[in-house]
Amino acid sequence: MDLESELSRLLRQSSQELAAPPVVLMVAEAAARGRALRRRRRLAVAGSAVAAAALVGTVGATGLLRPARTHAVAGAPTASALTSTPTADLAAAPADTGPVPTAATTADGMLAILSGLLPAGRYSHFDPAGPPGGAGGGFRVDYADEAGPTSIAVVLGAAAGPPLDCAAGRLPPAVEGEGGWGGPGGSCEASTLPDGDRVLSYRTEERAGSLRGVSVASRRADGVQVVISSYNGTVRAVDGRLTGAPTRSAPALDPARLSALARDPQWRLTVEQELIDEGATWRRAWQR
Amino acid sequence: MDDAALDFEEFASTRARRLFHVAHLMCGDWHQAQDLVQTTLAKMYAVWPRLRRGQDEPGLDAYARKVLLRYYLSHRRLRRTTELVIADLPDSPSPALGPELRLTLTEALRRLPPRNRAVVVLRYLEDRSIEEVADLLDLSPAAVKSLNTRSLAKLRGILGEDRELLFLV
Numbered sequence: 001m002d003l004e005s006e007l008s009r010l011l012r013q014s015s016q017e018l019a020a021p022p023v024v025l026m027v028a029e030a031a032a033r034g035r036a037l038r039r040r041r042r043l044a045v046a047g048s049a050v051a052a053a054a055l056v057g058t059v060g061a062t063g064l065l066r067p068a069r070t071h072a073v074a075g076a077p078t079a080s081a082l083t084s085t086p087t088a089d090l091a092a093a094p095a096d097t098g099p100v101p102t103a104a105t106t107a108d109g110m111l112a113i114l115s116g117l118l119p120a121g122r123y124s125h126f127d128p129a130g131p132p133g134g135a136g137g138g139f140r141v142d143y144a145d146e147a148g149p150t151s152i153a154v155v156l157g158a159a160a161g162p163p164l165d166c167a168a169g170r171l172p173p174a175v176e177g178e179g180g181w182g183g184p185g186g187s188c189e190a191s192t193l194p195d196g197d198r199v200l201s202y203r204t205e206e207r208a209g210s211l212r213g214v215s216v217a218s219r220r221a222d223g224v225q226v227v228i229s230s231y232n233g234t235v236r237a238v239d240g241r242l243t244g245a246p247t248r249s250a251p252a253l254d255p256a257r258l259s260a261l262a263r264d265p266q267w268r269l270t271v272e273q274e275l276i277d278e279g280a281t282w283r284r285a286w287q288r
Numbered sequence: 289m290d291d292a293a294l295d296f297e298e299f300a301s302t303r304a305r306r307l308f309h310v311a312h313l314m315c316g317d318w319h320q321a322q323d324l325v326q327t328t329l330a331k332m333y334a335v336w337p338r339l340r341r342g343q344d345e346p347g348l349d350a351y352a353r354k355v356l357l358r359y360y361l362s363h364r365r366l367r368r369t370t371e372l373v374i375a376d377l378p379d380s381p382s383p384a385l386g387p388e389l390r391l392t393l394t395e396a397l398r399r400l401p402p403r404n405r406a407v408v409v410l411r412y413l414e415d416r417s418i419e420e421v422a423d424l425l426d427l428s429p430a431a432v433k434s435l436n437t438r439s440l441a442k443l444r445g446i447l448g449e450d451r452e453l454l455f456l457v
Binding site for chain 1: 440444447
């Protein structure tokens with residue numbers, strides 16, 4: 001029997017034997033990544049536009065952090081052009097019009113932002129645990145890259161209290177249980193960046209086989225404070241203390257990566273409602 | 289959720305499984321296939337309102353495959369320098385029946401170069417014509433014909449005598 005005449009049947013049969021893919025989860029993940037991609041393009045377009053305007057002295061530097069909801073991209077290819085010459089490096093998003101509903105950033109909104117900033121991975125064990133005292137919102141989630149799952153915690157709020165300083169001896173308000181990380185043997189660095197952002201980085205003591213964490217707190221010039229922590233295993237808060245077991249030798253994200261994440265302008269105290277909805281939909285998909 | 293998001297969700301939900309099958313036959317890995325499809329759909333989501341305005345349903349399906357193929361082929365190019373071959377397949381694999389059919393065919397496909405594999409999947413899983421495959425891969429029809437002929441010859445060689453057993457399944 002000829003291979004060519006049977007190949008269609010064989011390939012179909014082979015596909016039918018595959019385990020069913022998690023379509024709901026895949027679509028939710030794709031939408032989350034698609035939104036993040038669109039946001040990054042908007043920010044890039046806004047940044048380029050503001051930078052160009054700043055060159056002629058018409059716009060202040062603070063506009064660099066402001067995402068554009070409406071813009072027109074000169075020279076963007078039309079959909080019909082894409083029909084004949086598609087590209088995986090797609091063009092910028094189309095212009096949106098009308099007012100955009102916004103709301104105070106919730107843990108779901110923060111999750112959507114984080115997932116857009118990290119490489120693709122698998123998420124689980126979402127815990128919307130804010131810091132004590134209601135100083136902003138926060139969550140902890142397990143994020144699995146190729147090396148396995150580790151916990152990441154994020155707290156977002158308005159800057160308050162004393163300046164970020166290693167001499168203070170502890171981190172600013174973090175997710176429940178993380179206040180206890182400031183023990184002896186750790187290392188702390190704090191600096192003020194040229195744009196006015198203050199960044200503090202804290203690492204717990206490095207001991208072989210023990211649970212370790214790295215936290216970076218960023219206090220931006222616009223008054224937004226973000227604290228992101230990464231661990232070398234999955235952690236849970238029990239009676240106000242973190243417990244867990246290491247799954248790798250070092251935290252998944254190093255201080256430089258955490259610093260870049262914490263300083264990202266997408267962290268805002270209010271965000272588009274659709275972002276919050278997206279985070280909630282996506283989270284529910286993988287919590288099923 | 290706005291209309292565009294709902295519209296995208298409907299499109300993606302009805303296409304994801306098929307795209308996954310295409311992706312899996314091309315890359316041979318369940319998780320990588322999932323990532324290929326998610327990336328493809330994410331890229332479409334980012335420009336969805338504009339795509340939706342300018343494309344009918346077949347146009348959107350073709351667009352999805354183009355993005356998938358482009359990403360798969362570029363991804364393969366990036367990986368090629370870092371991949372390690374941990375085992376080579378024998379020229380005549382053991383008889384394939386039942387559940388082993390998928391493994392045998394998948395492994396046979398994996399021995400083809402990525403572009404040849406894409407041609408075989410588009411031609412024989414998707415029943416695309418030579419012209420359609422040429423359009424999807426940005427190749428000439430003659431080039432697709434040549435790739436197709438060479439791919440079939442290679443598959444015949446890989447599957448060897450066990451081809452007859454495959455046909456009985």
